[in-house]
Amino acid sequence: MAYEPVIGLEIHAQLLTKSKIFCSCSTLFGAEPNSHTCAICMGMPGVLPVLNRTVVEYTIKMALATNCAINESCNFARKNYFYPDLPKGYQISQYAQPLSEHGYVDIEQNEGRKRIGITRIHMEEDAGKMIHDEHMPSSYIDLNRTGVPLIEIVSEPDMRSSEEASAYLKRLHEILVYLEICDGNMEEGSFRCDANVSIRPRGENAFGTRTELKNMNSFRNVQRALDYEIKRQQYILESGQAVIQETRLWDDSQGVTLSMRGKEEAHDYRYFPDPDLVPIVIDESWVAEVRKNLPELPLEKRERFMRDYQLPSYDAGVLTSSRVLADYFENVANLSGKPKAASNWVMGDILRFLNEEKREIKECPILPQSLAEMIQLIENGTISGKMAKDIIEEMYRTGKPPKTVIEEKGMVQITDEAALAKTIAGVLAANTAQVEQYRGGKEKLFGYFVGQVMKATKGKANPQLINDLLKKMLTAS
Amino acid sequence: MKITKEEVEYVAHLARLDFSEEEKVKFTSQLNDILMYMDKLNEADTAGIEPMSHAIALQNAFREDTVKDSLSHELSLSNAPEARGPFFRVPKVIE
Amino acid sequence: MELHQLTIHELQKLIRSKEVNSSEIVKSVFKRIDAVEGSVHAYITLMKEHAFEEAAKADRCIREGNIRALTGIPVALKDIVCTKGFLTTCGSRILHNFIPPYDATVVDKLKEAGAVFTGKTNMDEFAMGSSTETSYFGITKNPWALDRIPGGSSGGSAAAVAADECIASIGSDTGGSIRQPAALCGVVGMKPTYGRVSRYGLIAFASSLDQIGPFTKDVEDCAIMMNVIAGHDPRESTSVPLDVPDYTAFLSRGIDSFKVGIPKEYFIEGIDPEITEAMRGAMKAIEGLGATCVEISLPHTEYCLAVYYIIAPAEASSNLARYDGVKYGFRADDCKGLLDMYKKTRSAGFGAEVKRRIMIGTYALSSGYYDAYYKKASQVRALIKRDFEEAWKHCDVILTPTTPTPAFKIGEKMDDPLQMYLSDIFTISTNLAGIPGISVPCGFTRQGLPIGAQFLAGHFEEGKLIQIGAAFEKHANAKQRRPNL
């Protein structure tokens, strides 16, 4: 039987605010344990939370970027459970009234564009970290992360393959990073993903029993875990057994998902509205204010690049993969007036240089103006494309503008017709036998002459000009 | 019976409380009395009434996103029943 | 008269005229504490050394002419407000060793006004109780009859004022925990409007009901204390950003044109006849002062207790989840793993009443019961609030007894939670609606036990309560008697 996977993702993204969601402790990663903590985020008796306004703003941003409806009024609820990394014994989250609901994003698949529904986006606080001792029956608790703001983005069960899930995950990641509200670092845990997976016979409408997958801390692992889990469920169904609804952890080293059975108990979170926090009312003017400052989103930018710069879809995709790269390209394209050339240089040499050194585009030593200038120098024939390859390498190495590099290396292309004609005349005089043969019909020798002229000019001559002059002088007899 | 001894045990577990058999019996009976009394609420007509979660209706109480000093490390851990280095220590979860 | 017997305003006069200084007042108060604390047991922790240091500082301020609202005045704090560097137990074993790293906002404000703290007063564990019998640190006695309870949960703060072991004190009121002990101990106690006095640093029992307020020897002192502690606090989201009037300005306004509502639902069977009688006297007195008494109706009164005993435990079950033996407070020994540590710590750290309420609250919020209990109670709560809004169309303030009976005997209701809960029957609706209330002494039973009259007003109308309280108090002349200790 052919099975169809049904996948929904729950994404937690840490927001890039300076301070925590309900207190003024720093959110910086990597501090000494329990040093970014205060009475409030440690859940001391008597403390009260006050909401960081920027958290609301960032969440509205994400809601707008994913086409969600923003609820006029929303509130916080307490999710009650005991765990040592949760100092209050409850997590402040949103439950019955989240900030936003009913959104979507589009993903590109080979078969075309597909819309993935977003159920809700809500705000909540992160928990602390627990470190388990391998030798002693002890766990150690660091509360620095407690109270770092999170948004949870819950998708509809709209994905039908691990590829779709991966594309959706990348799309959300890209949007969050574009909005500059999350650094998207999966290894440090600032962007986390859980998945709900079930399978059903193709054509069936009812959902199968789902499992929840956790602990997938890279894009690759999400796809691997989903592929494994889909196969596992398929095997179970094909052997006539039933899938058990449970939480499973991805084990990266073994490449399998493992049941958490027994380690987890029935959840009864006893949600109720948090009496210590007041409703958040978001009026149209606040939404308009945030919308006004919303950057162009990756998909829009991609489409605009294809339309305005006539770029192929692949180029537009690469160039908009980050906001800084897209800005870099646009600068070069606009300053040079040659978008296709700009795209070729950025995607080719620039990205190759950066990749080799594992550097980011914002660290690129070549300023967009310099690259644009270089493109113009090729266009007006001052340098050849071949020379440009050497020049750009020097520019990357030194950070110098192209004109300086050209001057220092004496690399200006010979465009003086008279001077070049003189050189050609010399080449022809030194190769009388070949000239005879050429004129006798052996036209293949033309390339030989070009090579000789290039050699004589040390590659500095404009190839088009060489061609034109050679042709003229060889036929002129 | 509004609440059985088994339910009392379940609720006690949710609340991370332990009771002796004797206490369980006593609690079950006391909770039953109290919950029976609560049944009175069913007489009140609440159709279309918004639940009230705050005594005074306020909205949008915010703080600005600024970092202030955290507690000193020593003060953070000063009340800890058990600390190890910069950490709080707890016994491991037994599976 | 001795210094410890005087009121804030009386002492202030003596301080301003340089007849006494703070050190002398503090000395007098601690002498009194030495004499009677053994029989009353109003305090969990005394801050004697600190008090004398602060008194010396206050004396320097007095000499420099820098006299603020409470400069040099000895004030006691219920052991539910956090005091930086001083033990704060909330009457519980689970916090028996907790030293907060910060001061509650109300503590900041009192310090700022120059108050000198005498100590932390006894209370029902986590403010859950009406008798101060559930404290891990022993029972507080009623100064008027040592075999009786002082009321609760702020019994220590009420008894300390009644026994002159401080000049004024701070309590907290979730369902009557200031007004009920004030009535039973014959002092003035006010529960302000929800959001008027900051809850920051008040150890939470039921967050949507808790409110801090003062215990004083008379209504004028109540106005002085309110001037110090009221006001918006950016550290609390539910703190109300409104200006605070000068409450002392209401003291001598009289109640000439006041309409005083008498809710018919509050004069029910089960009220002690002597209290009914005292209420009749109070109505007559009020009319004699120029006000008119009108009958009003608060039709949902009969549901108050049920609503309260769902909402308060539900919030409490969540508020008390943080006491898990990890970050502070008590942790049980010999634990086999994490779950065992949680259960042993919480079972040994909390007393029976606290556990009972955690159980009720956890049950009311648990899967399948939320709608029937918590949601239903929150809806009826809205109806109760609406009753009051309707009432204010017909009257300025409401008069009720503060308690259905005078102080009962120690141990009398400990094994019957429902009977104990019934002692809050007249005070609970105030917290549910978020309105302010004051209990003012209103005479004595034939046995010599104090009786309290409760006045209620609309949101942020504490001024009206000061106004009628001051007029009524002058008339009732309740200050004449003192407990015989």
Ligand SMILES: [Zn+2]
């Ligand atoms: Zn903090």
